[in-house]
Amino acid sequence: MSARDEVLARIRLALGDRPTVPEIPRAYRRGGDLDEGARLDLFADRLVDYKAAVRRCAPADLLGTLVAALTDRGAARIVVPPGLPWDLPGAVVDDGLAATDIDRLDGVVTACAVAVAETGTIVLDAAADQGRRVITLVPDYHLCVVRADQVVQTVPEAVARLDPDRPLTWISGPSATSDIELKRVEGVHGPRTLEVVLVS
Amino acid sequence: MSTFLGLPRAVDTSQLRGRPFPEAARAAVADPQLRRNLGDATATIRAKRARVVGEVPDWESLRAAGAAIKDHTLANLDSLLLQLEAAVTARGGTVHWARDSAEANRIVTELVRATGADEVVKVKSMATQEIGLNEALEAAGIAAWETDLAELIVQLGHDKPSHILVPAIHRNRAEIREIFLREMGAVGLPAPADLTDSPPALAEAARRHLRQKFLSARVAISGANFAVAATGTLSVVESEGNGRMCLTLPPTLITVMGIEKLVPTWQDLEVFLQLLPRSSTGERMNPYTSMWSGAVEGQDFHLVLLDNGRTAVLGDPSGRSALRCIRCSACLNVCPVYERTGGHAYGSVYPGPIGAVLSPQLTGPELNATLPYASSLCGACYDVCPVAIDIPTMLVHLRAQVPHPAPERAVMRAAAYAMGSPRRWAATRSASRAGRLLGGRRGRIRSLPPPLSGWTASRDLPVPPAEGFRDWWTRTHGSPPPATPPPAAGGDGAGAA
Ligand code: SF4
Numbered sequence: 001m002s003a004r005d006e007v008l009a010r011i012r013l014a015l016g017d018r019p020t021v022p023e024i025p026r027a028y029r030r031g032g033d034l035d036e037g038a039r040l041d042l043f044a045d046r047l048v049d050y051k052a053a054v055r056r057c058a059p060a061d062l063l064g065t066l067v068a069a070l071t072d073r074g075a076a077r078i079v080v081p082p083g084l085p086w087d088l089p090g091a092v093v094d095d096g097l098a099a100t101d102i103d104r105l106d107g108v109v110t111a112c113a114v115a116v117a118e119t120g121t122i123v124l125d126a127a128a129d130q131g132r133r134v135i136t137l138v139p140d141y142h143l144c145v146v147r148a149d150q151v152v153q154t155v156p157e158a159v160a161r162l163d164p165d166r167p168l169t170w171i172s173g174p175s176a177t178s179d180i181e182l183k184r185v186e187g188v189h190g191p192r193t194l195e196v197v198l199v200s
Numbered sequence: 201m202s203t204f205l206g207l208p209r210a211v212d213t214s215q216l217r218g219r220p221f222p223e224a225a226r227a228a229v230a231d232p233q234l235r236r237n238l239g240d241a242t243a244t245i246r247a248k249r250a251r252v253v254g255e256v257p258d259w260e261s262l263r264a265a266g267a268a269i270k271d272h273t274l275a276n277l278d279s280l281l282l283q284l285e286a287a288v289t290a291r292g293g294t295v296h297w298a299r300d301s302a303e304a305n306r307i308v309t310e311l312v313r314a315t316g317a318d319e320v321v322k323v324k325s326m327a328t329q330e331i332g333l334n335e336a337l338e339a340a341g342i343a344a345w346e347t348d349l350a351e352l353i354v355q356l357g358h359d360k361p362s363h364i365l366v367p368a369i370h371r372n373r374a375e376i377r378e379i380f381l382r383e384m385g386a387v388g389l390p391a392p393a394d395l396t397d398s399p400p401a402l403a404e405a406a407r408r409h410l411r412q413k414f415l416s417a418r419v420a421i422s423g424a425n426f427a428v429a430a431t432g433t434l435s436v437v438e439s440e441g442n443g444r445m446c447l448t449l450p451p452t453l454i455t456v457m458g459i460e461k462l463v464p465t466w467q468d469l470e471v472f473l474q475l476l477p478r479s480s481t482g483e484r485m486n487p488y489t490s491m492w493s494g495a496v497e498g499q500d501f502h503l504v505l506l507d508n509g510r511t512a513v514l515g516d517p518s519g520r521s522a523l524r525c526i527r528c529s530a531c532l533n534v535c536p537v538y539e540r541t542g543g544h545a546y547g548s549v550y551p552g553p554i555g556a557v558l559s560p561q562l563t564g565p566e567l568n569a570t571l572p573y574a575s576s577l578c579g580a581c582y583d584v585c586p587v588a589i590d591i592p593t594m595l596v597h598l599r600a601q602v603p604h605p606a607p608e609r610a611v612m613r614a615a616a617y618a619m620g621s622p623r624r625w626a627a628t629r630s631a632s633r634a635g636r637l638l639g640g641r642r643g644r645i646r647s648l649p650p651p652l653s654g655w656t657a658s659r660d661l662p663v664p665p666a667e668g669f670r671d672w673w674t675r676t677h678g679s680p681p682p683a684t685p686p687p688a689a690g691g692d693g694a695g696a697a
Contacts, residue, residue: 004297007459007507010207011278014515019275024268028261028471046484099415099449119485132497133448133490137441156470164431164466165291167496170473170489175441178481179350179366180373180399181237182244188349188403189410190441190488 032117032153039117040200043151046120050173051186053195062086062145065197066109069143073193075106078143079135083128084109086145094135102134107141108191113168114158115151120173122146122196123158125166133169142171142191148200209509211300213563215332218547221570225545234370238542241369242533248482249530249584256478265471267588270524273429273462274514280429280462281505287432291494293501300508301331307504308333308421308454309340315452317342317418321410323436323443324348325423326364326527327456327506329549330562333421344421345387345413347442349406356383362543362551364529365480370542373397384409410442420446424457425526426472427503430465434503435491437476447490448497456504459511460523472526475586479528509562518597522557524587531581531591537574546571553581553591557598565601572598 001009034042044054057065063086070078070088079102080091088109094102102108111129112122122144124130136142152158162168175190186192218224228234253259273280285295298304312320320337322328322344334344334355346355353368354361357379361367368376380391380402389412391405425437434455436443447453463469477486495501514520532538532552543551548559548568556575560568572595575581581591673681 002297003299003303006299007297007505007511008278008281010507010511011281011459011514014207014511014520015275015277016515017517019271019517019520021271021275022268024272025261025264028258028265030470050487103411103415116485121485126497133444137444137448155474156467159467159470159473164428164433164491165493167493168489168491169444170485170491172483172485172487174487175439176487177349177403177440179348179353179368180376180402182241182366182369183399185399185403188407188440188442189347189414189445 028156029154030156032157034117034153036148036200039151039153040148040198042153043115043117043120043146044198046117047173047194047196050120050194051176052120052173053193054198055195056198056200059199062197062199063088066143066145069195069197070107070109073107073141073143073195075141075143077105078107078109079105079139080109081129081131081135083131084111085129094131097135099134099138102138105139107143108135108139109143109145110136111145111147112150114161115146116155116158117151117153119155121158122171123162124169124171125162126168127166133167136169136171137190140187140191141193141195143195143197144171145197145199148198151198207512207515208300209512209562209564211508212302212332213567215301215330216548216550216559216563217567218544221541221545221547221574224547225541225574228541228545233372234542235540237370237372238539241363241366242539245366245482245533249479249533250482252478252482252484256474262471262474263586263588266475266526266586267521267524269463269468269471270460270587271521273464274460274520274523276464277459277462277514280464281459283429284427284432284462285505287428287430288494288501288503291432293432293494293503296502296504298504298506298508301506304331304456304504304506304508305333305336308456309337309342311452311454311502312337312342312419313340315419317452319343319345319413319417320419320421321345321347321413321417321446321450322351323420323422323438323446324351324367325421325456326549327423327458328421329361330458331456331506331508333456343387345410345417347410347414347446348438349403349440349442352406352410353379356380356387360544361549363532364527364543364551364554365532370544373399373402376402380405388412410445414442414445414449417446417450419452419454420450421454421456422446424455424461425476426469427457427462428464428466428469429462431493433466433469433491433493435469435489437473437486437489439481439487441488444488444490447492451498452500452502454502454504456506458506458508460514460525476526476528479526479530479584479586512564513558513561516561519557519561519594521589522554522561522594524589525554525558526587527554528586530584530586534580534584536576536578536580541574546574553595554589557589557591557594560598560602565598566603569602572596572602 077090113125114123174194177188337344350368363369377397384391389409424434426435538552546555556571577592
């Protein structure tokens with residue numbers, strides 16, 4: 001008997017008592033109740049709580065805000081995904097760069113797919129304005145643009161908006177570890193600095 | 201075709217079974233440094249968890265949904281696994297099935313060999329620890345590098361993990377510095393000679409050491425926190441980014457997953473992505489969660505589905521809910537027994553309350569006979585469990601299955617006999633006075649003569665008080681107490697240290 005057939009046969013034997021299970025109770029919150037202003041404030045608050053930096057701006061000021069953030073950070077050479085709609089100084093468009101090349105750049109700028117206010121999370125789904133997973137992983141600085149209409153309040157709303165067939169990366173604050181005496185240290189392998197520009 | 205004979209459990213029990221708990225625990229509770237580390241760590245995580253769980257208004261509803269989703273999964277496990285297989289295959293991945301640890305290790309070894317690589321990077325995974333994958337790869341001449349900081353500390357220290365989530369919880373910063381300075385150079389980029397013991401400096405040394413490995417590795421091996429049957433989506437939940445590195449950079453990815461890690465639908469993740477981070481690290485969300493369905497971004501993807509005793513657990517209607525476990529480790533952090541003994545005392549890769557039920561279930565109760573007793577049955581583990589596993593009831597259920605050591609049975613019989621009549625009970629009063637002599641100046645009885653030695657092998661016994669209750673009553677009331685039914689013979693309250 002193949003391993004597959006045998007494991008399946010074991011499962012069927014194990015379930016010989018035909019366990020009946022009740023309906024899944026979905027009484028938990030599936031959506032939020034905050035208006036947009038409160039939702040964005042909560043999101044910004046939770047990001048800061050996770051040691052991410054936050055800048056807020058109006059759509060018209062976005063480019064200037066991004067340039068200011070890069071300048072303040074001293075990020076002269078940055079990698080950007082091929083579909084990023086903003087023309088930024090020092091941008092190297094990712095056309096399949098090797099990880100070792102990305103490792104030599106100062107940072108990365110992307111958009112996002114969805115953000116969750118209650119948990120301070122941004123989700124990337126590898127769309128053209130976000131790019132391959134590797135470009136937001138290897139550089140030490142990630143600058144991410146989040147539009148107000150992308151921010152939902154709760155986790156279930158975010159799950160509902162996302163496409164499981166795409167590779168997804170959920171990011172809540174910078175890389176962190178608490179493995180040494182439970183002291184939180186920011187930045188182990190992923191970007192040590194996460195900065196979010198919230199556009200509304 | 202071979203004949204199918206019953207439900208075999210894990211064949212290789214080396215990672216699920218160690219010294220008997222009482223023996224291992226005795227050394228642990230005598231180590232003040234360890235007790236202090238554990239006490240601080242568990243108290244910290246407990247408080248963080250309580251705070252972030254407290255801010256979720258619908259926690260109990262989420263918990264009920266989490267338990268029900270897992271029960272649905274288990275009740276339909278065969279069809280859901282087939283669905284997962286079809287979904288992963290349709291998206292360019294390859295699915296392998298493994299009956300036990302030896303088979304899983306063989307599959308992974310062959311997959312690595314086929315790439316020509318002689319080293320792999322690993323994301324922390326309980327399943328691969330359970331099957332002893334690193335040891336199997338090493339025997340095949342393949343070096344497996346753990347990339348989680350705590351796992352790196354454990355691996356470089358030639359040590360064993362002691363906690364599901366913070367495996368190096370038993371080490372302090374000075375020890376970690378020592379280990380890095382001594383060991384890193386032998387296996388890759390050495391630690392800087394002026395390394396201090398500050399956590400940021402230690403984390404930086406790990407970052408540099410491991411980055412070299414991430415950028416050159418050709419094969420990565422991970423576990424999975426959840427797999428969605430309908431979409432073939434796998435997910436890994438982590439903090440450091442080492443998971444993302446492993447899942448993204450190497451051209452070949454091999455994921456080893458226990459067959460119970462499934463959920464039926466994409467929507468179900470909305471429950472577990474709330475339950476898991478708050479229960480485990482006490483965060484609203486862990487820094488990174490990666491999800492992928494099949495082979496993505498040009499990677500060659502293999503999924504190994506592991507039984508290794510799980511179907512035997514599934515076959516026990518009173519014990520199968522242990523398979524709901526999402527390995528959050530909340531039960532460890534609240535357990536008064538874990539807090540004093542630490543994870544090594546459990547002798548298994550699964551420590552703490554969940555380990556005390558899961559390890560004997562996976563190996564068969566006779567091979568882990570002491571673990572169901574490694575609990576005070578206080579119920580704290582049940583209260584915090586995000587999928588509402590009734591661990592205390594399951595421990596009692598398992599206690600009935602494990603073979604009790606002969607001396608313990610003798611003590612229980614003797615106690616039942618003595619308590620069976622007021623006259624015999626009174627006679628034990630003089631015997632308990634003798635106990636004060638055995639206890640000596642330390643005020644604890646560490647070993648009784650046989651057959652009672654079986655009892656004290658696992659417990660220090662407080663010496664009986666100089667004056668028993670009945671003697672006190674007689675002295676203060678001038679007559680013996682009225683005849684009452686004798687106290688029931690019960691094992692658990694009796695003088696556990
Ligand atoms: S038994 Fe419950 S509390 Fe313990 S690790 Fe598993 S899910 Fe978490």
